[in-house]
Amino acid sequence: MGTLARLRVNARSLRKRYRWDEVLSAYLFLSPSIALFFLFKHFPIFYTLYLSLHRWRLGIVDRTFVGLHNYRLLITSDEFWQAVRNSLYYALGSIPLNMAISLTIALLLNRQIRGRAVFRTAYFLPTITSTAAMAVVWMWIYHPDFGLGNWILSTLGLPRIRWLYDPQWAMPALIIMGIWKGMGYNIIMYLAGLQNIPQHLYDAARIDGAASRACLRHITWPLLTPTSFLILIIAVINSLKAFAQMHVMTDGGPLGSTTVIAYYLYQHGFEFFNLGYASAVACVLFVVLLGLTLIQFKFLGPRVHYQ
Amino acid sequence: MMSTKVLTRSRERSSVYYLGRTIGNMVVYAVLIIGAIAMIMPFAWMVSTSFKEAGGIFTYPPRWIPSRFVLDNYLDAWRAAPFGRYFLNSIFVASAVTLGQLITCSLAAYAFARLDFPGKSLLFLLVLSTIMIPLQLTIIPSFLVLRELKWLDTYYALIVPFTVSAFGTFLLRQTFMTIPQELEDAAKLDGCSRLGFLWRIVLPLSKPPLASLALFTFMGTWNDYLWPLIMTNSREMRTLQIGLRFLVSQEGGSRWGIFMAATVMVSLPIIIFYLLVQKQFVKGIALTGLRG
Numbered sequence: 001m002g003t004l005a006r007l008r009v010n011a012r013s014l015r016k017r018y019r020w021d022e023v024l025s026a027y028l029f030l031s032p033s034i035a036l037f038f039l040f041k042h043f044p045i046f047y048t049l050y051l052s053l054h055r056w057r058l059g060i061v062d063r064t065f066v067g068l069h070n071y072r073l074l075i076t077s078d079e080f081w082q083a084v085r086n087s088l089y090y091a092l093g094s095i096p097l098n099m100a101i102s103l104t105i106a107l108l109l110n111r112q113i114r115g116r117a118v119f120r121t122a123y124f125l126p127t128i129t130s131t132a133a134m135a136v137v138w139m140w141i142y143h144p145d146f147g148l149g150n151w152i153l154s155t156l157g158l159p160r161i162r163w164l165y166d167p168q169w170a171m172p173a174l175i176i177m178g179i180w181k182g183m184g185y186n187i188i189m190y191l192a193g194l195q196n197i198p199q200h201l202y203d204a205a206r207i208d209g210a211a212s213r214a215c216l217r218h219i220t221w222p223l224l225t226p227t228s229f230l231i232l233i234i235a236v237i238n239s240l241k242a243f244a245q246m247h248v249m250t251d252g253g254p255l256g257s258t259t260v261i262a263y264y265l266y267q268h269g270f271e272f273f274n275l276g277y278a279s280a281v282a283c284v285l286f287v288v289l290l291g292l293t294l295i296q297f298k299f300l301g302p303r304v305h306y307q
Numbered sequence: 308m309m310s311t312k313v314l315t316r317s318r319e320r321s322s323v324y325y326l327g328r329t330i331g332n333m334v335v336y337a338v339l340i341i342g343a344i345a346m347i348m349p350f351a352w353m354v355s356t357s358f359k360e361a362g363g364i365f366t367y368p369p370r371w372i373p374s375r376f377v378l379d380n381y382l383d384a385w386r387a388a389p390f391g392r393y394f395l396n397s398i399f400v401a402s403a404v405t406l407g408q409l410i411t412c413s414l415a416a417y418a419f420a421r422l423d424f425p426g427k428s429l430l431f432l433l434v435l436s437t438i439m440i441p442l443q444l445t446i447i448p449s450f451l452v453l454r455e456l457k458w459l460d461t462y463y464a465l466i467v468p469f470t471v472s473a474f475g476t477f478l479l480r481q482t483f484m485t486i487p488q489e490l491e492d493a494a495k496l497d498g499c500s501r502l503g504f505l506w507r508i509v510l511p512l513s514k515p516p517l518a519s520l521a522l523f524t525f526m527g528t529w530n531d532y533l534w535p536l537i538m539t540n541s542r543e544m545r546t547l548q549i550g551l552r553f554l555v556s557q558e559g560g561s562r563w564g565i566f567m568a569a570t571v572m573v574s575l576p577i578i579i580f581y582l583l584v585q586k587q588f589v590k591g592i593a594l595t596g597l598r599g
Binding site for chain 2: 018019022023025026027029030032033034036037039040041042043044045047048051101104105108109111113118119120121122123124125126128129130131132133134136137138139140141143145146148151180183184188237241243244247248262265266269270275278279282283285286289290293294297
């Protein structure tokens, strides 16, 4: 929050008296934004909280106040905890590997190499295309009989897998696709981080006779920590929001093995129209995401400020 | 700098060093090329399948080059679902959202950057705080609000809630603040109104952030999935992403030629768009670090 406080101290705002025409224009200019933000952002927070204390199935059961009943249901529901475990599995399976590969590629791309632009385009292409469309392509790749996935496995002499049809392999399949899809963004972020490291540090180290491996360990790695942290937080937030690929590829199955928390929320809210219960799930998810976003802001704040 | 050159030159003289560097470079290129092939492979597979005739799709081992190039899949996909309508919907919604954001963000950013009024810091905080409110939290109340307004399954539901952006407001405010006050005073002397100053001077001076904002907003809206899935109901209102999903789920899991042709149609415009504005895009991400 330090940044916000600093932003508030705006030299021009020290003036005490306001001019009425300036105030009027300001409010006029702000009114569309404020109105829409209020209607679709601020008001919904309180309304979700309010709804989470009610039992309400749209068009079936009328709204009645039930106190914390929904939260009690939630904590004791095996399905909810399975969704939490699935989300954790997805996050832990994709994020560390994704970051390690992205950092490696970024370090290689940061050298003086030919065709850098071509490589960058190739690595970034999956990121800009839509998750839904790429999910359809990966369904075909994961086809048990004619898909590329099993062809690669058998070329390597490994046994074939039923991928999305196997409760044990459906989540790893989504993780592989997630890494492929998300790498481009992380690579760009790492490249930006690498270019922010001042060249004179490397020059100085070289004069002192440092080998390139030592430079990597004592200059690049420590100075990249803020970038890595930023990427980590964004990745965790995104993985908790992951939805489209599950909805297109698996419908949360087989046997609920890919029902992540965002999918669980969708199911209860918009398939069963169990709005009270779904609101309780949303509130729990919000608390987790808010915590992560606040951490991200603490690190992102200064970055934005220096521009 | 001098000493660095001398030092490296003395090291470069040894042939062992040369050999090591060449092998090192080869490893770098090998890793990058293998990685790039892995990234491109799904796209190649998609395109290759989309041109195969029905009999050529289910072959093992897979064939990369179709034995006969046919366009049937594209025609069949176009016939199987109203893709023309989906295209129009996606283009219209993404353009309207982008235009709306450019307008509301410019106005709000101008007020926050260059005007004084009571409650300024509180309102700015209120706007910024919305970055921290995830869609998942607001989607049920939004659904109910849109239902009350009788906007469900209309363009309003897909456009209006997204015509504001805290991120865009913040980005533009940072730029607007750098425009010197003397410029505004001079414009005022010449009888230029606030809106006139914003339109004729501030916006033309802020092209890069405006372009970044437009780019991210357009692509984000084009690729969006959860919102149009929930807020639309009829076939006529679906965007490309939702239309594609329903094509796949309704046709059953066997018509891969058609599915891949449809996927090419859905993703090709955004790929071409990206190739055209690539530099701007990469710069935008590095600049803002916020959207992905």
